[in-house]
């Protein structure tokens with residue numbers, strides 16, 4: 001009669017846990033002080049924040065370090081309303097307080113014109129994809145969220161909801177950093 005070897009389950013579980021812990025340790029940037037960053041000293045090309053590449057228009061930042069706040073209302077008539085009106089300077093850290101006041105899911109995403117075009121193309125090809133990284137938040141009906149962003153880099157910024165059809169119907173807003 002053949003003897004079956006019992007798999008060392010304990011070992012397997014232990015190595016999985018170590019892997020998960022290691023991943024998180026690499027993603028903790030909460031100690032980072034964005035207010036002391038100077039854009040000219042930062043190389044964006046190989047910079048990583050919160051596990052993702054920095055955008056051409058800046059990077060995620062803790063909302064506590066923001067010096068300016070905008071309220072953003074997302075509605076089912078495909079509007080993205082900012083209050084007060086957008087007025088952002090190069091180098092500013094901004095807090096966006098976003099509310100989905102509609103009955104369908106919406107997205108709030110910050111990026112360059114080119115990044116948002118690519119983001120929309122990706123979401124058209126994968127309609128069920130839910131984005132939630134440092135530059136994008138998906139909100140279900142009635143949900144609220146905050147996003148902190150340190151603006152630096154390309155001056156042409158686009159905020160948009162990249163759920164297929166929404167930005168095309170007007171759910172986006174462009175601004176130029178001063």
Ligand SMILES: [Cu+2]
Pocket residue numbers: 105106107161162163166167171
């Ligand atoms: Cu939308």
